[in-house]
Amino acid sequence: MSTVNRDRVVHRPEFVRGDELQIPTYKVIKQDGSPYKGAEIPKLEQAKALKIYKAMVRTRVLDERMLAAQRQGRLSFYMQSTGEEATTVGFAAALEDDDMIMAQYREQGALVYRGFSLEEFMNQLFSNELDYGKGRQMPIHYGSSDLHYMTISSPLATQIPQATGYAYGQKLAGDKRCTVTVFGEGAASEGDFHAALNMAAVLKVPVIFLCRNNGYAISTPSSEQFAADGIAPRALGYRMHAIRVDGNDLLAVYQAMKEARELAVERNEPVLVEAMSYRLAAHSSSDDPSGYRSKKEEARWREKDPLIRFRNWLQKQQWWDEKQEKTLLDSEREQVLKTMKAAEPLDVCKLDELITDVYDEPPALLKQQLEDLKVHIRKYPEAYPKTSGRLDHD
Template structure:
């Protein structure tokens, strides 16, 4: 094994040895604590330390790293105190995630580390977003994201690398190829000879290194960093290594041929580097013993401190409050107003927000020169330049990049060309955006605009209204306006809010609905419903297109006094308004365009039954669309929509 010390002093070489041996000694102690039941799980990086340590040493301390669960060396090289790490591994509320995450599934802004989630791959596109934030701020910084050879089979790997290449982002993608994804060997993962061969397909530079050679990793990452910063282009590095223990300790290593352990044990990164330092007379066996003993003493002291962990203190109010970052107070509208279509109110809201928030970035397919599929962003590119970005067709990577922008101090809006396409980014939304503030206090300042709904003959893949998928997820806010003034005010509130917001816009309302819209900047508070009209016979609780169905029905049936409540915001929900309109009539119909089973109406009706039972004069009823995909043919679609059954439900309820 050849070592290249170019540019490194003797002092640096010795400090590198300390950085390399320290995580190994910690691991040996952790494996003992694991057997003693003092920590619950461990993913060993023994034999792979040179990659995590070398890469971290090559970066500046304020450059973000997105590690995996076998990268203890990243955390130790960034000087995170071992006693606090141990509290994290024990699930203590004094750890980095207050007991909400295990092992290395956490992040920390002070150390510029963004923790992984168990779904391998999503961290790669977050790195794209952080790098994009550096570009917007003209900072000469790089972002480094780890993945394993198994993770390269994920679609997110392709999306993230492609996005970084297309957008010329200074990202280093570092593959730790240790031969096995749990028990699956590389020949069952990919057919290219080397994973670095994939770099050419994305139009980026790639290099393959000996992952057990500390200085080779360091020099390669250092060179890649300088190249990425100077050229503003990404780099792919494949670091070849071996996993000396199981995927995690419970899985064992019986599936690995014994000969591989014998071969790789001779390549142990610590032994090889120590031998090199001895060869150049920088280290002796006595000094190695002294350094190791000194570090072991330090580890014992830190462990003793870390084990002084009181029982976790359960605080339900704190648990609930930490799901979301603090909201922004509402801004009341001014007196001036003008009549606008629903679509124009949304477009004006985006423009107002771009002026209000210079850190706001708009992203989506065809939203720049073309102006978006519905022309909502038309003209914004000319006015705001590169803050309006076309994206490749990669919903997941773009949403991940939006989260990275948030980590970098920006706001972002991601437009789904059609709300149906959000399925391609589902993992990023429900597991990254929704959970990150609860996990380690990082806000996800992202709005996802969702053109949704039927009634326009667009068939099963362009007509869904899928709000119920997201109202179930703690950490997301879900908004669904029906009126132009609400559309603008709620959109501005969503873009002001530091939390992830799913903003539903019904396509059929875009050009069919008009109303008076306040001019200038204003916001409407989430969780405040709008009483459209009072009634004494029946109360309809609805949102989106359902509001207009209800209003039209009430106009056509003046003999029935119908109260109509427009929820506007589904999460948070205005329970006070629901109770008030229930009390007004004692008969409640929950109306929505989504399909019946599992629709959001079930949540509303269940809450009324539980909390307002004494106010009811009849069962709460739900009027929803058929439990089928949305059909294309006009007559079939009319029959599918809840509107087709509205009269039947109202008559049944009225006659109860």
């Protein structure tokens, strides 16, 4: 049956541009932790609220410490989620633990919330022998089958159509689970985004498209990316549910995602959630944001820090105080440093594992390339201090 409305007929040209459409932003609490007038506070038990906050704090501390490690030359690359923790932790808290997450590269908060240990983070970042990816990925490309978190890939937007396909499998299986795919507003400019939304809407699959609209696609501001009112209106062109939420308001993100999940799982209706936030940090350790935005702009957004807002709310509930805050920060900083020092000196993965897990039997060409690599490393051992020392033991 066609979903196109052909009932209304006109006899003069009428062009529609959509200027009259303005999608509101859902907010629950102000920066001081007090609720907006008329706002309904989501049902959130104390234990879960504190788990969420501790995950946000751990994410912030981990990001600060690991960027410092990168600046010291101990890591090749790092990406922070500073300023976006309410979105990256809040959405995960609204899901069931076995819902699938297909992230972009700034969602470490979701992994923290689900229980990815500091050891697991460090093993991946340092590409040591305990890294699940066997050192084949650059830092921050995490993945965990146990935690239903698909391994991150570098190319932009590849995870979006994959999420639609995975959710279609969930629908066929009837397991009452959904898939959430997370991406930035820059990734929404890729063709994969539109293909994924169209396929999800046609097939009616339990997928939630979560866009972190943090203002910049690396150095390109949103104003230079699209002329429309953000990303949320795009869903309407596919007859899909959409909501815009304050991405720095943990309670708003949590409730929006809870209701989005219900639509996805109970009705097999795809949903687009646009979380409005701001990337306080650089795009990555390779980026210098001072070249494209002002310190004044950053300062305005630092006043909207999501950790402070949620902490203020917790304090108003009498669930948190300054003494607990200091104890938590001291403990997290100590644990991150201790775990990093333990993971950094571990051996790297075996070089022969570089060509496994793709073919049942590696083809001759790959075997020859591996041998050529070993010759190269033996020729320049000073450039590969960890690897060269293990060549004769592979």
